[in-house]
Amino acid sequence: MRDTRIDDMMPGRELDQHFANLIGYQSLTTAMNLDGSYGYTPKYSTTWEGMGEVIGEMQRRGYSYSIHNTEKGVWVQFEQWSPEYDLAGFGKSEAESAPYAVALAAIKALQGEDTTNEKNG
Helix, strand or coil, rough: CCCHHHHHHCHHHHHHHHHHHHHHHCCCCCCCCCCEEEECCCCCCCCCHHHHHHHHHHHHHCCCCEEECCCCCCCCCEECCCCCCEEEEEEEEEEHHHHHHHHHHHHHHCCCCCCCCCCCC
16 A cells, blocks of 8 residues: 555545554454445545544544645645654645545654655646
């Protein structure tokens, strides 16, 4: 998964599973999905409810966040500060929808990708 740029991932199951793996989420079901995969992963990148779960998880981990509307859609930033007021974690993204932008920014912050994974243009 690390060879795929986070910004190139589309909202949906793959992106949701990537975030779930980062936070240690384990599905408790073995039911087969329509796509042949197993288990349930919350729809972090496509629903408002899922977006709320991402924000809640990031807040539990000590991140603050900003969300702003832009001409392109929604811009999101997560940041975490150390006790010495040093930036300890950072991730930002801009996408067409709030849930998608939140999921992208959270993944970047958790992976320590900062802004080096942003699309140019």
